Amino acid sequence: MAYNNKGFYRTEWYIDGQRYTRQTEIPVTGSKKNKEKAQALQAQWRAETEADIMAAEANRVRNPKGKILDQTLDEAVAEYFEDHEGQWSGIRDIEADFERIIGYLGAHFMIGDIDTETIIEMVNKRKREFVKLRTKDGKPKIDKATGKPKPQKLVSARTVNISVGERMKWFLSHMESKGRQIQPIRWEVVWVKEAPRHTEFTYEHEQLMLKTYRTDHLPALCFALAGGPRREQFVDLRWDQIDWRKRTITFKSLKKKAKKGQEPKPYVLAMTPSIENLILSQIDPETKRPYNPEYVWTYVGERTFWNNKTGRDHVKGERYRLTYEGIGTEWARWKKEQQLTNVRMHDMRHAAGERLAEACADPMIVRDSMNHGDLGMTERYMGGVKVERIRQAMLAREALDADRMQVVVPTENPTQNPTRVWA
Structure with a gap:
């Protein structure tokens, strides 16, 4: 005790x-x-x-030597989480997905009985579920035009594939590697067809943002577009992450996989003059000191009120640290004002990677600059090759072909007729 x-x-x-x-x-x-x-x-x-x-x-089902061959779903999931303790980001989402899966099948369902049909049934159940409401009262938002609650949206095909298909694939693969007798799954019939997402943060969006966005938030957003870090990385940027001598910024890695038993490699971003100017904009020109001594990005308070989170007054005109939720709220407000429905803040990260890919032919540079775990992720984020790049490659090939076609090929051995003049 x-x-x-x-x-x-x-x-x-x-x-x-x-x-x-x-x-x-x-x-x-x-x-x-x-x-x-x-x-x-x-x-x-x-x-x-x-x-x-x-x-x-x-x-449990054991073999004559005592090795576990089959066990209940809840026990196997607990073992799965224990084996991967501290290795996942977004652990809450993973826990919620497996709680849902256990709810579908039951805690005492044997993992050896999970087959293709079982997973398809779970997929079909998930497809009929709605997106979780994020309102404070748990009720749908009211449509101001009609005065009626807005209809709830079904979860997307991408969400279904992640929350059921991918979770079960990695789970069953792990349990099979531990000696459990897992049935073969036809994954090609499990996946739900995903509609391609045609969102892109274009140069037109950038120009609109520079003209109409809140000016004290702009440096952080322009930094995200220039460097490509994720929101949780660039919003929490601290001054001690900046190495002015090496001209680099080191972020804590969120997604990149690490070798077994090793810490993930840090995400290092090269600092260009434009990125440096954005950071220097967060230094008070009068005092020559940062607006916030710890965090880089700040904003100017637009009104005075009592902040329950900090337990003190929030004063109009003073500088405060920019937060993950705050920048998201302002982004949603700007989208609504500009009537943009299908542009996300995360699309700026995609735009940063795509523009870098257009300017650089080395995919390894794009991978490390975007902090992707592998080139497959880089290819998925960058999308297909632009038609203009294909055209330039074809023109280069045609020029090469033309040069080669102009070469006169000898028809006799020059050593046998040394006086012959060759074209």
Whole structure:
């Protein structure tokens, strides 16, 4: 029995060498009865754990050597998460997807019974679900024109493929590598056909943004377009991430895979003069000091109000750190004002990579500049080769062909007729 630094008892017990711990709400201070209550609770939880282990073992299928061949879905998912602890970004989304999958099949469904038909049934269920409402009251937004709730949207084909297809593919592949007897899946019939997304942040969008966007937010957005980092990376840019001597900016890697047992390589962005000028715009010309001592990007308060998050006044005219939510809210407001329906802030990252690809023939440079895990991701983000680049390549080939066709090929051995003059 132990207690944590918050003054509440924490229970601890071992079963077959496996350590289990659980926090109680029983305070350490007080009578001896509190300790007895905590001990009784520990005994109860230990008994429940032993019962769960016995129930799980009853459902396991082992070979003569004791190797697990099959097990329940909830146990396998817990094992899957334990094997990948600390290796995933976006863990909340992954947890939500597997909670949904367990809800479809049931916690005691055996993973050895999962076949192509099972996954297709889950895909069909997911296709009939709606996009999760993000309103505070949990109700659909009201259409101002009609006064009626806006219709809910079904989840996209891309969401279905990620939340069911990709999750199950990686899960079953991992469990198979651990010796579980997994049925072969025809993945080609599982995937839902995705409609191509034709969003692009064009030069016209850039010109419109420069003319109409809120000026104190512009430096951060122009930085995103110039360098191509993700929103959670460029919004949280700190001054200590900038190396002025090497003229580089080092971001924490979010997506790039690392070799087993190694930390992901940092995302290093080269600093060009235009990027440097954008960063220097966040230094007060009078005091010669940054507007914010820790974070680079700031904005000017447009009104005075009490900020519940910070617990202090938000004063009009003063500089504050730019946040992930704040820049997103302003982006949504600007899109609505300019009547842009199919342009995302993330499209600026795609535009940065595509423009770099047009100016550079080396895909390795584009990959590292965009911090992609592999060239396949770079190719998917960059899309197909522009027609103009294909035309330039064809013209270069035609010029090469023309040069080669002008060469006169000898018809006799020059060593046998040294006086012959060759064209």
